[in-house]
Amino acid sequence: MEAQDGINGHAQNGTAALNGTNSNLDYQEIPVIDWRLSETDKPRFLRELRDAMINIGFLYLGNHPVPKDVVDRVKEMAPKFFSLPPETKEALHMRNSAHFHGYLKVDPSVTNDRGYEYNDVREQFNYGGDNYYKWKEGDPEHLKLRGEALVEEWPPEEDLPGFREALLTYYDHLEDLSLKFTRLVSEALGLAPEALDVLFGGERHLLQPRCKVMRYPGSRVEGKVGIGVGAHVDGSFLTYLLQVTDHKTLQVKNLSGDWIPVPPKDGTFVINLGKTLEKATRRVLPATPHRVLAPVGPTRYSIGFFSSVGFNVRLADSSFDFPQEVLDMKVARDKRLGVSSDFAFREKDYDLSGDVVLSRKLRSHADVAQKFYPKLFPQYYPNGMPDKPMTGRRELK
Numbered sequence: 001m002e003a004q005d006g007i008n009g010h011a012q013n014g015t016a017a018l019n020g021t022n023s024n025l026d027y028q029e030i031p032v033i034d035w036r037l038s039e040t041d042k043p044r045f046l047r048e049l050r051d052a053m054i055n056i057g058f059l060y061l062g063n064h065p066v067p068k069d070v071v072d073r074v075k076e077m078a079p080k081f082f083s084l085p086p087e088t089k090e091a092l093h094m095r096n097s098a099h100f101h102g103y104l105k106v107d108p109s110v111t112n113d114r115g116y117e118y119n120d121v122r123e124q125f126n127y128g129g130d131n132y133y134k135w136k137e138g139d140p141e142h143l144k145l146r147g148e149a150l151v152e153e154w155p156p157e158e159d160l161p162g163f164r165e166a167l168l169t170y171y172d173h174l175e176d177l178s179l180k181f182t183r184l185v186s187e188a189l190g191l192a193p194e195a196l197d198v199l200f201g202g203e204r205h206l207l208q209p210r211c212k213v214m215r216y217p218g219s220r221v222e223g224k225v226g227i228g229v230g231a232h233v234d235g236s237f238l239t240y241l242l243q244v245t246d247h248k249t250l251q252v253k254n255l256s257g258d259w260i261p262v263p264p265k266d267g268t269f270v271i272n273l274g275k276t277l278e279k280a281t282r283r284v285l286p287a288t289p290h291r292v293l294a295p296v297g298p299t300r301y302s303i304g305f306f307s308s309v310g311f312n313v314r315l316a317d318s319s320f321d322f323p324q325e326v327l328d329m330k331v332a333r334d335k336r337l338g339v340s341s342d343f344a345f346r347e348k349d350y351d352l353s354g355d356v357v358l359s360r361k362l363r364s365h366a367d368v369a370q371k372f373y374p375k376l377f378p379q380y381y382p383n384g385m386p387d388k389p390m391t392g393r394r395e396l397k
C-alpha cells in the first residue's frame with residue numbers, strides 16, 4: 001500500500017523493515033521528499049521522511065519554503081566572494097575571529113584521505129547569524145562562539161556589494177526552515193512535534209547554527225581522481241546543503257557501503273544526518289558518511305547550513321519515547337547491516353554541547369585557540385603551537 005506512495009520506491013523500505021523483509025539498504029538514488037506534502041498529505045510525508053531518515057540518512061527536500069530569489073542571490077554571491085583579491089580574503093582569515101568565522105584555505109594535507117590519487121585545496125567562508133551575544137568576563141568560554149557582531153568579519157561592502165545582506169538573509173531562512181523541519185522529523189519518529197524542542201530550548205544565543213560557503217577548484221591533475229573532502233560524518237544535528245554548480249562529485253555511502261552520487265537537483269536542498277542527531281536519538285538516526293571528489297572540470301561551489309543543539313544541552317540527558325514501530329525499524333536495519341543495535345554514550349556526551357563544539361574547534365584551529373582562548377590553549381596544546389595544521393574532521397577509514 002505504501003509502495004505506490006513512495007518517491008523512487010523508497011517509501012516501501014519502511015514497510016519492508018516493519019515486515020522484516022529485505023529492505024533496499026543498497027539504494028542507488030536518494031529520495032526526494034516533497035515539502036508541500038507536509039501540508040497536503042501529512043501522513044505520507046511523515047512516512048517517506050521516516051523511511052529516508054532511518055534507512056537512508058540522506059534526502060532531497062523539494063518544494064521547500066525558502067524563496068527562490070533568496071537562494072539565487074547566494075548562488076550568485078558564492079563565486080564572487082572567492083574571486084576577491086587574496087589580500088582581501090586573507091584579511092578575513094578565521095585566525096582573526098573568536099567565533100571561528102571567516103575565510104579558510106584548507107590545506108591538502110588536512111583533507112588527506114587514503115585511496116585517492118591526490119588531494120586538493122578547498123577554500124571556505126564560515127559565518128553565523130546576526131543574532132550575536134556580547135561575551136563578558138565570567139561567562140562560559142563557549143559563549144565566545146557567538147560573540148559580537150563584527151563587521152570586520154565580512155568583506156568591505158564596496159568590495160562585494162550585497163554579500164553580507166544576501167548571506168545573512170539566507171541564514172535566517174535556513175534557520176527558520178531547520179526549526180520547522182526538525183518538528184516534522186520529530187513527528188516522523190512518532191513523537192509529538194515539539195518533542196525535540198528540548199534540544200534547542202533556551203535563548204537563541206545558546207544556539208549556534210553555522211553556514212559555510214565552499215569552493216573546490218577544478219582538478220589540475222589530468223585524468224586522476226582527487227578528493228575535495230574525504231569521507232566523514234558531520235558533527236551537526238542536520239546539514240542542509242545547497243549545491244551551487246552542476247557537479248556530480250558529492251557522494252553518500254549507502255548502508256551497504258557503496259558510494260552513491262548525490263547530483264544537484266534544482267529547487268532542492270540535500271539534507272543529511274549529523275552526529276549530534278545520531279546521539280540524541282541513540283542511533284535511531286545514524287549520521288551518514290559522505291565525501292566530495294575534486295571536480296575534474298570547472299570549479300565547484302556549495303553552501304552548507306549546519307544546525308546544532310543548544311549550548312546548555314547535554315546529549316546524554318536526552319531520552320525520547322520512540323514508539324515500538326520506530327524502534328523495530330531501527331533494529332531491522334541494524335540486523336540487515338549486521339551491526340549491533342546497542343548504543344552507549346561516550347564520556348563527552350555528558351558535557352555541555354557548547355563545550356563539545358568548542359573543544360572540536362580548538363583542536364582544529366590552534367591559531368584561534370592561542371589568540372582568543374588563552375586559558376584553554378595550554379590544555380589543548382601542551383607543547384605550544386603545532387607545526388602542521390590539523391583538522392577536527394574525523395576522516396573515516
Ligand SMILES: O=C(O)CCC(=O)C(=O)O
Pocket residue numbers: 212214229234241243250290291292302303304
Ligand atoms: O561541498 C559539499 O557538497 C559538502 C561539504 C561537506 O560535506 C561538509 O562541509 O561537511
Ligand SMILES: [Fe+2]
Pocket residue numbers: 232233234290
Ligand atoms: Fe559534510
